[in-house]
Every structure is written in structure tokens, then in C-alpha cells.
Amino acid sequence: MIIIKRVNLLGVATLHDFIYAKQKSPTKCLANQMSKDIKAIQCPKCGSTSKQEIKPDFYQCQNCQTEYFLDSDDTHVYHHHERVPPVQSSAPPGSTKLPVYILIGAVAFIAVVYFITMLFQPKRSSYNAISTYKIPRSYRSSFVYTNTATGEPVYLRLGTDYIDKGNNQSEKEYHAQFNNALNGKLIADRIVDNDDQNQNDCSLTFKTYAPDMIYAIGCNSQISKLDTRNNKLINVTKSIFKDYPQLSSGVARLDFDYDKAMINVMNNEGESYHYFPAINKLVKSDAEANAVWKKAYNAKHYFEFGYMGDYFDHHKVNQLIEIKYFKEAGQLLKRDLTPGRKYFSPVILYQDEKNLLIVVNTTAAPEPPLSIQRIDVQTGKILWALPPDKYYLSSVAKYKQGFAIEYRKGEEADYVHGVMVVSDAGKLVYNYQLSRTE
Template structure:
């Protein structure tokens, strides 16, 4: 008997889309019902099993649970924020701003040797501007101490003198001995540098309190660079002369000369001058050795380097056995400069650093050799710092800072 050709439909959903899984056995691609055909019958037999749900140990999930969690989290954050604000102490109107602190502005510097360690120290005076808000600001004056060998900060001390802080006064320094260094600020403030503990202290009152002639107060102070003394003017316009080394105050230049001769009667020192007549047409710079002869009450001078020509010379360091000078390398305007160490007996050049353009402020003896404070001009963007040079003239370290540092 011939078999009719009919479209085979799923007995469950009627779909004709199927997959043959073995001869005359099919799976409906729509509802997954399995069925087969009898070759002698037109019946379709089917078998369908509903897929079992995957078993899970977790309890049934509430579809609204994520919403509840989100609402709870927001509520918790809000409660914590409100509680924190309520418990926070109230701030006054003057403290409600944000403090802004710009870069420190430096105004004067000085290199010296720490008498406890022997290391060179770079002291810089700087002002901090603190923005207080509402157009108001405050100034803080700081004495900053750095080790010139490695640049590490030793101390940063706040200066409390109101006049110096408000007027941003630069300081001038003078060394009377390795452990006796003074500075003058604002023309009338005397400060002493503690070279052991790296501290700068106002000693104006304590230094002059025992002198009745200064009871009216100090109007002006000046370092005298021809003698180891300080010129002092009181508020009545009277001038006096103070010797820190012996703590003596005198009224006249004659008395000052007498004290100087008593203290330095055997002193030998060096200077640039001219041994000939002042009115000579061909005056030249001469490096002179000067010895004070006490019996004759006069200075004996000797040309240490006869025949040598100097351009713009200056002595930058001297003691009984050491002498350092700086000279222009040529007669041209603004030439490079040469730092040289001179033999104090023969006048020979022991060594010279490579010529360079800079301004020298201070040279001190340290355990490494010499510490030389310098500053360069606009061609080098005003870099500055301290060069440490050995006794043999070798550059050991250059603690260099940029213009804004």
C-alpha cells in the first residue's frame, strides 16, 4: 500500500520544524516534544518530558530584594553623614576658609662652619606668606639651616621679632671668631648666631642693657670693617663703638684705636693696596702683607707678589696661614673670575679654580677645606649655593639651588 506524502507535524504544538534524532524518531524544535512514525500507520506517537528545574540549596530569591538593599544603603549613608555633621564642633567664621601657603621667599643668606661638627652650614632667611582668606594674609619669618655638604635640612626656626618679620629686613653678617658671629637686621636689631646649635637670637637688649649711655635705646647699628667693632648710635643721636670680643663700649675713635692695638698688637693680615705715592700716575694693585710693630706703633708692609698684575682683585678669606683671593681674568668688562689660594710666605699661587662668572658673598674654613657662597647672574638664571673645595683645590661638592629655591 502506497504511503501518502504528508507534512509531519508535532503532535503537541503542530510545528513542522523538527530534528531527526534517529531513524523515524524526531524532536520538535519548538516545544522539544519527541515523537516517532509507524511505517504502516498514519499515527504519530509522541513522548514529552518537561525539563526539571535546576536544584539549588539557596532559598527562593525575592525579586524586590535588590531594590530594598539599594534603599537601605542610601538611607544608611544619609544617617551617617547627618550624624557626623551634628557631632562635629562648630567652626567660627574666621576658621571657615582653606589656608593657602605659597612658596617661601628668601631674602638673605650666609655660610658658616658649625663649631661642633666642622661642617659648612647654609643659613637662609625666608618669608612664608599665609593666605588667611577675605583678602587677609600673614607673614612668617624663618631662619632655615641646611648642611652644605648634602643639602639636608638641619633646622627651620620661626623668628618672632615683629619688626623684622613685617619689614622683611635683610641681614648683614660679620665673623669675629669661629664661634662669635653677629648679624644686623633692620639697621637696629643685633642678632647672634649660635654656630654650635644652629640658632639665630636677638641679643640687642641683653648686649647693651648694662651701658647707661644706651639707655635711651638703639637707633642704628653698623659693622666697622676696618676694626673688629660695631658702630652704635643711640636714640639721642650719639655714636659709640662696641668691641664684642672684649665687651667694651667707648665714646671716641681714639679710644677705639687704643683697644684695637691692645687686642691685635701682633696681628698679621693681607690687603690690596699700593706702596708708592698716592698721586703716582701708574698706580697698580699690589697684594700687601701688613704687620703691626708694637714698639714702633706702625704697620710694616711688604709686596707679597711683586710684578704681578691684578684686575679687580679682592681678598675673600684670610687667617694667619691661609689666604684666598678672587681676580678678574682680563681687563675686559664683566670677565670670568678666578678663585686662587696664595702661599702666605712666597706669594705663589697654590691652586686656582676654573674661571667662572659669579658673585661671591662669603668664604669660611671648614673641616673639608673651604665653603664658598656664590650667586650667578641672569645668564645662569640666578642659581646660587655653596661650593665646598678641599685644601688642595678640588671641588668636593656644589650645593646649588635654583632661583626660586
């Protein structure tokens, strides 16, 4: 065995370093000693010179734990390396869990969104459950009047609700809806307790005998009274004739008479009568009706369109005629209120002792725009006229500050309808307009 000085990685000898070289024979040892170079023994795996002898000529690298030995004068270096397994952590690597966390988060997000959606979704009844859905109301009749307590115009509309009860079953409700024509606000929506109206969906025809006496006829034999103070429609078919034995068999037919302030009545036995609601009187013959008419109405003052000349004139024209009847003198006075004025298809919309509203076609052409005009009942002059328009006009009411006029337009305006509220001076105060389906 020869002791050789330890050298650093650059081959330079240093103190305290040593290696052991094993020679095959003592004779070669001295001979070879002079021919060998001095080299540092390095780990064949990582090149480190840091080592520990574990038995003669066997070493272990302190850097990578490789074991090696020297053979044939350090000509061959053999090594044996065992990889030291890495120290296992108690927690798995974070990178391997990242996709799992993403998946769990996505599932949780979907669950939260689904829960919120179901929470705020309207509840639906099952197929066989009773549904509260109602088909839009089908309106059949309407009328504008003045509330005698407030003096404001009210728009009354009557229609049927078809309530779906499920299982192909439905129920009908007949409603009377009252709206303030000055602003459109709902006053009341009442169910009308009338079996005939509910079953037959009859339209109603109204007639005013006094501001607080308005009647409506429907289904030919049903009569109702409009409570103008409390905004109610009351069926009075049984009560209105209860004091007349002539009608004890029941009412077969009712009709408003537009020449006199009376109602024509036929009982179930086919007998006809005339009823005057203002004085609560029932008579049998036309002669009796004429006598009551002359006696009950001492003086009459009204306007109508007609012709004061001979009936057989070839050039008859429309004239606005003022008529006054005085019972005491037995006189019937007539005068042309607007002499020389030409009218195309004129109609009187509203009249009382102080007010007169008419509507006329603006030209002789078919279906021209209409003109609504207020006429001075003393002079016949036009006080004001609304802008010409195309519409159909029906009921009109005089309220404390002007007029309420019910109208409906045609296809070109998609059948809009409602009530125009006009001041005494002719200014449009409010147009309570509804769409076709309202």
C-alpha cells in the first residue's frame, strides 16, 4: 500500500488528502510508483471528491451516495448507485388537485345558479290542477254618464270573464266596470248577479230619462237601473212591474220608445202596454199613452233635424229645427235655428235646455271625417267645433264642467276607443283612450 497525497479537482496536491492504491504485486509497486501520475479520486457518478471508505478499497460518495472501488492500480473504477427515494410529503402535491378543485367549483356554481332560478321562477300548477288564469274580458256594452254625487263623468263597460277551471272546464262571470273618464282610474269592478246575462252574453241598450234615472234593456226582456250615485247596475225586471197585475204573467219583451219618454212592454200572454218610468204609470192603448204624454209634459222644448217645407218638395234639405210645445195655449211652435246652413248627414248628440251638441259630415263624400260642434241654443251660431276626425260616436253625458263623448275608431286606427272629455269652451281636457283588446 502506498500513501499518495490528496489533490483537489484541478490535480494539485493538498495537505491531509489521501487515496489508497492497491497494487497486484509488491514488485510492481515500486516500479509503477515512478510512472503513475498523482490524481484525485473522484466519484464516477457526480465527480465529487468527497467520499468515505466503507471497507478496504470501497468508498461511498458523500454527495450522491454512489458506492465504488479501485482495481488494477486505479485503472478501473467500479461503482454501484442506489437512488434514494424522495421523502414523501404527508399532503399530496397541489398541482395534482387543481383540476379536481376546478371541477368541484364548477359543479357548485351550476348548483347555485339552478337553485336561484328555481327559487324565483313562478310556480306552475300541474296539468290537472285548477288554474286561476283568466281569458281577457270580452266587452259587449258601454255607456258614459255623470255621477250625480261627484258631478264627474263615468265610463261604464260591461263584459264577460271566462275563468279556466282546468280539465276543459270554464266559468263565466258578467262584470260591470266603472272608470272615471277624467283620468281613467278604476272606480269599481262589480260582478253582475244576473243569470240570463251570464248565460246569454246579451248587449245592453241605455236610455236616460233624467240625470238620476237611466235604464238599460238586455236580452229583450231584462231591464236594469243604473245607480248614478253609487255606480251600480241593478236588475229591476221583477221589482219595477210588481204593482201591475197586468204583467203578473211575466215580461216577454221590452223596447225603449224614442218618440215619447216611455217603455213599450209585452207580457207573456202577448198583450202590449206602455210604461212611463218618470211618473211610474202603465197604460194599455196608444191613445192613453198620447193623453198621458200631453198631460205629464206641460211644456216641451227640444231640437231635431227635419224639414219645415212641404213633404213633396223635390229639393228638401236638412234643417236644425227648434220645437216648443205649450199645453195651455195648445200651440206647437217650430223655427229653423240655422237658416241657410247646409248639413251633411247631421245627428244630434246631446241636448238640454241650455246645451246642444251635433255631429255632421264635413263633406258630401262617402265616409268623410266628422265634425262635432256645439250650437248656441238661442242664436244657432257655432260656439266651437272639434278637429274633424273619423270615428263612430255613441253616448254623451253633460258633466259639471263640460261634456264626455264616447267614441270608437275604425280599422285605420286599429279600433281604439274610449271617452273624450271636452270643456264647455271646447278644449280637450282628457282623452281616455283604450286599445282594441282593452
